Amino acid sequence: MALVLGLASCGGQDDNSGESGNPxxxxxxxxxxxxxxxAGLNYRQGAQIAADQINARGGVLGRQLKVEAKDTAAGPQxxxxxxxxxxxxxxxxxxxxxxxxxxLADAPLVDQLDAVFITGICSVEELTGQAGQAAxxxxxxxxxxxxxxxxxxxxxxxxxxxPQVTTYDSFAxxxxxxxxxxxxxxxxxADNGKPITVGKDLWVPMDQQNYGSQISVLAxxxxxxxxxxxxxxxxxxxxxxxxxxxxxxxxxxxxxVVVTPGGYYPVARDLxxxxxxxxxxxxxxxxAYDTPENDAFVADFEALAGKKPITWSYVSYVAVLAYAAAIxxxxxxxxxxxxxxxxxxxxxxxxxxxxxxxxxxNGSANIVLMETEGDPNDPERVRMxxxxxxxxxxTVTFNF
Amino acid sequence: MSDHxxxxxxxxxxxxxxxxxxxxxxxxxxxxxxxxxxxNGAGKTTCLRSVMGIEARRSGSVxxxxxxxxxxxxxxxxxxxxxxxxxxxxxxxxxxxxxNLQLVRGIAKRQGRQPMSVAELxxxxxxxxxxxxxxGHALSGGExxxxxxxxxxxGRPQILLLDEPTEGLAPVIVQxxxxxxxxxxxxxGVSILLAEQxxxxxxxxxxxxxxxxxxxxxxxxxxxxxxxxxxxxxRYLAVARSSGTNHG
Amino acid sequence: xxxxxxxxxxxxxxxxxxxxxASGFTLIYGVMGVLNFAHGAFFMFGAYCxxxxxxxxxxxxxxxxxxALGAAAVIAVLGVLSERLVFARLYNSGHMINxxxxxxxxxxxxxxxxxxxxxxTYHVPRPSPFRGAVHIGTVPVPxxxxxxxxxxxxxxxxxxxxxxxxxxxxxxxxVAHDRTTARALGVRxxxxxxxxxxxxxxLAGLAGALDSPMISVAQGMDATFAIQFFVVVIIGGxxxxxxxxxxxxxxxxxxxLLVYYAPAWSQYGMYILVVFVLLLRPQGLxxxxxAITHS
Numbered sequence: 001m002a003l004v005l006g007l008a009s010c011g012g013q014d015d016n017s018g019e020s021g022n023p024x025x026x027x028x029x030x031x032x033x034x035x036x037x038x039a040g041l042n043y044r045q046g047a048q049i050a051a052d053q054i055n056a057r058g059g060v061l062g063r064q065l066k067v068e069a070k071d072t073a074a075g076p077q078x079x080x081x082x083x084x085x086x087x088x089x090x091x092x093x094x095x096x097x098x099x100x101x102x103x104l105a106d107a108p109l110v111d112q113l114d115a116v117f118i119t120g121i122c123s124v125e126e127l128t129g130q131a132g133q134a135a136x137x138x139x140x141x142x143x144x145x146x147x148x149x150x151x152x153x154x155x156x157x158x159x160x161x162x163p164q165v166t167t168y169d170s171f172a173x174x175x176x177x178x179x180x181x182x183x184x185x186x187x188x189x190a191d192n193g194k195p196i197t198v199g200k201d202l203w204v205p206m207d208q209q210n211y212g213s214q215i216s217v218l219a220x221x222x223x224x225x226x227x228x229x230x231x232x233x234x235x236x237x238x239x240x241x242x243x244x245x246x247x248x249x250x251x252x253x254x255x256x257v258v259v260t261p262g263g264y265y266p267v268a269r270d271l272x273x274x275x276x277x278x279x280x281x282x283x284x285x286x287x288a289y290d291t292p293e294n295d296a297f298v299a300d301f302e303a304l305a306g307k308k309p310i311t312w313s314y315v316s317y318v319a320v321l322a323y324a325a326a327i328x329x330x331x332x333x334x335x336x337x338x339x340x341x342x343x344x345x346x347x348x349x350x351x352x353x354x355x356x357x358x359x360x361x362n363g364s365a366n367i368v369l370m371e372t373e374g375d376p377n378d379p380e381r382v383r384m385x386x387x388x389x390x391x392x393x394x395t396v397t398f399n400f
Numbered sequence: 401m402s403d404h405x406x407x408x409x410x411x412x413x414x415x416x417x418x419x420x421x422x423x424x425x426x427x428x429x430x431x432x433x434x435x436x437x438x439x440n441g442a443g444k445t446t447c448l449r450s451v452m453g454i455e456a457r458r459s460g461s462v463x464x465x466x467x468x469x470x471x472x473x474x475x476x477x478x479x480x481x482x483x484x485x486x487x488x489x490x491x492x493x494x495x496x497x498x499x500n501l502q503l504v505r506g507i508a509k510r511q512g513r514q515p516m517s518v519a520e521l522x523x524x525x526x527x528x529x530x531x532x533x534x535x536g537h538a539l540s541g542g543e544x545x546x547x548x549x550x551x552x553x554x555g556r557p558q559i560l561l562l563d564e565p566t567e568g569l570a571p572v573i574v575q576x577x578x579x580x581x582x583x584x585x586x587x588x589g590v591s592i593l594l595a596e597q598x599x600x601x602x603x604x605x606x607x608x609x610x611x612x613x614x615x616x617x618x619x620x621x622x623x624x625x626x627x628x629x630x631x632x633x634x635r636y637l638a639v640a641r642s643s644g645t646n647h648g
Numbered sequence: 649x650x651x652x653x654x655x656x657x658x659x660x661x662x663x664x665x666x667x668x669x670a671s672g673f674t675l676i677y678g679v680m681g682v683l684n685f686a687h688g689a690f691f692m693f694g695a696y697c698x699x700x701x702x703x704x705x706x707x708x709x710x711x712x713x714x715x716a717l718g719a720a721a722v723i724a725v726l727g728v729l730s731e732r733l734v735f736a737r738l739y740n741s742g743h744m745i746n747x748x749x750x751x752x753x754x755x756x757x758x759x760x761x762x763x764x765x766x767x768x769t770y771h772v773p774r775p776s777p778f779r780g781a782v783h784i785g786t787v788p789v790p791x792x793x794x795x796x797x798x799x800x801x802x803x804x805x806x807x808x809x810x811x812x813x814x815x816x817x818x819x820x821x822x823v824a825h826d827r828t829t830a831r832a833l834g835v836r837x838x839x840x841x842x843x844x845x846x847x848x849x850x851l852a853g854l855a856g857a858l859d860s861p862m863i864s865v866a867q868g869m870d871a872t873f874a875i876q877f878f879v880v881v882i883i884g885g886x887x888x889x890x891x892x893x894x895x896x897x898x899x900x901x902x903x904x905l906l907v908y909y910a911p912a913w914s915q916y917g918m919y920i921l922v923v924f925v926l927l928l929r930p931q932g933l934x935x936x937x938x939a940i941t942h943s
Contacts, residue, residue, distance in 0.1 A: 032762075033758060033759075033762065033867060034867055034868045034871070035866060035867055035868025035869075035871070036867075036868070037762060037767035037866075037867040037868075038767040038768055038769070038866075038867075040767070041766075041767045174915075202911070203911070205915050207868075207871060207872075208872055208876075209863040209864060209869075209872050210662055210862070210863065210872070210903075212658040212661065212662055212790075212793070212862070212904070213655060213658050213659075213903065213904045213907035213908065213914075214907060216651075216654045216655070216658055216788075217651075217907070217908065219788060220651070220654075220787075220788070236769075236866075237769050237864035237866040237867075237868065238864075240769050240771070240864040240866070241862075241863045241864040244771070244861065244862065244863070244864065245790075245862055245863075247774075247779070248774070248779065248780050248781045248788075248790035248791065248792060249781055249788055249790065250780065250781070266768075266769075267769070269768075270768055270769040270770070270771055270864075271771050272704040272771045272773075273704075274771070274773070452832055454828060454832070473831070474828070474831040474832055475831045475832075475834050475835060475836050475837065478831065478832050478833055478834035479834045484829075484832040484833075486829065486832075490826050490829040492821065492822050492825045492826065492829075492830075493825060494821060494825070495818065495821060495822065495825075499818050502815075502818065503818050503819065503822055503830075503833060503835065504833050504834065506815055507833070507834040507835070508834075511834075551833065552833075555833075555834070
């Protein structure tokens with residue numbers, strides 16, 4: 001195995017090991033095609049902003065940073081191949097992925113191939129250490145929130161804001177994470193001593209977007225004034241389809257609160273001003289932080305992409321900042337040294353000081369709770385009514 | 401002499417790498433009925449398909465009324481006035497007989513030829529009268545044969561290519577067909593190249609006979625001459641003794 | 649009873665765009681012998697073109713229809729280009745080569761769509777008369793769904809008329825049955841083929857435009873229908889337009905009814921239908937005898 005690796009790294013073009021002067025490449029894994037292509041695009045753009053800013057300040061160890069991306073939309077097999085292709089061409093610092101299935105395929109492979117991987121969006125708990133336990137993968141780090149941290153923070157905040165809502169209907173993607181998150185949401189209320197009852201729970205397959213039948217069921221299941229909540233466990237194009245198909249029935253007004261874990265801002269933006277009022281919890285929105293680092297990030301991102309950054313852009317940005325800090329701290333670009341430096345690193349970020357725990361490999365991701373609705377008069381067609389930042393230190397105290 | 405409706409000169413044809421015709425020379429004069437005879441697999445159908453442009457690889461010259469057609473596509477050749485009646489009939493099953501005819505009528509009109517009316521067709525093939533509104537899949541073998549001929553005739557082609565029209569037909573129907581076919585050149589000005597194995601049918605309708613044997617022309621002459629030589633008939637038409645029926 | 653009515657209408661409304669896509673696909677196969685794997689991509693392109701043309705505005709009905717037909721026309725042109733550049737050279741190369749070529753075309757079209765339209769989701773508003781729901785008794789039914797059903801019936805009727813009552817339809821049927829004989833009668837089969845390809849793709853594009861207010865117009869849209877319209881042509885029979893209509897409605901209804909009465913089975917209903925059809929009548933419900941032969 002070592003012989004093969006040795007031969008592979010000898011053949012590489014962008015060889016990360018060796019003379020200074022050569023750029024250091026960050027490999028972005030994520031969907032470039034398919035229904036979540038927007039995620040891959042935002043990952044690349046977020047990473048690019050970080051690289052540009054760092055390069056403008058002289059780079060890392062005097063070397064420029066380069067960003068390259070590979071498409072992993074097709075699933076874990078394509079993801080594994082992308083990891084191998086990156087490593088064999090000398091790119092050992094990887095970030096990204098959207099699907100937890102991909103992350104679970106990448107993590108052991110990254111350990112095997114002497115590379116490093118930082119994920120922001122994969123929310124499955126098993127990628128990093130939980131409840132203080134050691135990280136299961138020596139080379140995988142998380143610069144984002146776990147699923148349970150996100151859900152529990154949301155449940156707590158929404159529960160306090162809407163104490164009368166004790167029944168929920170749910171409409172969610174029928175897959176492992178979808179079920180897991182819904183269960184966590186319900187459990188969180190029970191753990192807080194305010195259990196909720198489940199009204200209708202509807203599950204839809206991830207790869208099709210025709211929800212007419214399910215929506216008819218929901219539309220007739222609720223009436224105004226019942227103090228009900230709606231949990232939308234879809235995301236991206238799925239949520240957009242749901243809202244589009246729900247529009248003629250006009251039944252969202254029957255719910256006192258509509259919540260969705262994960263991103264809502266890009267969906268609202270695409271709905272061109274007609275997005276309904278929804279609460280969501282995710283790692284970032286552009287108005288969450290009033291810091292010079294955030295202002296610079298938002299301005300640079302808007303200049304590159306023509307729109308405001310979203311969580312997908314932010315976590316990639318943070319991941320590249322993490323690598324830059326770790327490489328500087330290690331004083332070397334050998335993956336083993338960088339991984340050792342990442343454990344326990346602290347660096348400046350738009351949310352303030354960002355930490356990666358030395359034992360668990362978890363990042364100090366805040367949860368940002370947002371109340372958002374469409375606004376035809378806004379340049380991005382979205383108005384953010386309220387933003388609540390739940391600091392990482394508060395999320396850590398919840399039971400997992 | 402130069403009044404050939406159809407002239408093949410040095411025509412070779414291949415199926416893949418197997419050569420099926422070797423340097424074939426053949427002519428049909430205006431108003432003639434010419435028969436092409438030979439065993440199964442001798443190359444009769446290949447010859448007709450080569451004229452029609454259906455076979456992929458061929459060389460040599462094919463001229464229709466003095467104009468070369470060997471480089472043209474199938475539909476172009478058909479539009480110039482070549483009517484093809486294949487040996488497996490090939491009726492369009494879900495089209496009615498009327499629609500089968502209508503298909504060709506429209507095309508003929510656009511080529512400036514006045515198509516034959518149903519009445520004229522019935523005159524040639526009386527059986528057509530009661531078939532006109534039937535769907536293709538509801539016809540018997542003999543009826544399909546009549547329709548296929550009618551369909552090739554309706555556009556008033558210069559020449560009709562008939563491939564084994566009597567195959568599988570009852571003798572009394574064959575008789576009627578011979579009468580209809582024989583009258584065609586005189587009544588409607590159409591010449592005919594007829595591939596056939598039925599000796600008496602050929603004797604009743606054709607003026608000249610070409611005989612093919614394994615892709616080569618082995619006899620060209622008047623029908624009478626061929627009919628009076630049992631030895632020629634035996635040599636080129638009879639079943640090979642040793643190995644049973646020849647199929648090719 | 650209320651739920652049943654709602655389910656039926658939803659099912660039929662789902663089936664109509666499926667029918668439009670499947671009918672184009674089955675027409676192309678029936679006449680050209682080409683399994684146009686890229687058909688879902690034409691559907692997606694139609695939706696994208698339509699979304700870009702509308703630029704987020706809610707239009708009046710006549711304008712909406714005009715733009716939808718415009719999008720269909722653009723896709724027809726795209727179809728003709730694909731036919732000329734890709735399939736025209738491969739007609740005699742057998743099914744496998746054609747399938748690979750269609751797959752390659754699909755990948756190219758997807759890549760092209762990312763280049764042209766980007767990765768964001770486009771929002772297409774319903775036309776202004778059809779934004780809300782009508783009530784049939786106490787059952788709310790989106791008005792736009794009823795419009796789509798009506799549009800689908802009009803297209804089905806038009807298609808039937810074209811294929812069975814027009815001169816062009818006769819030529820199309822002749823070429824579908826027996827290309828060589830049709831050519832030997834003077835029918836310009838290559839032109840007919842091009843026309844059929846254009847029509848088939850136009851139908852897919854129209855389906856994309858009509859469906860766009862109901863689903864997200866974004867990457868991955870082509871995959872939405874991919875499995876479903878293949879299932880439809882298996883059930884209805886390759887080459888049969890009636891089969892496509894019947895099977896589309898059947899698939900739409902089945903899924904819709906299962907969601908109401910047996911949600912756990914809703915994703916599998918389609919495949920159960922396929923199993924039954926393949927066991928009992930493998931050529932499809934509307935195709936007579938063995939599969940169509942081409943020569």
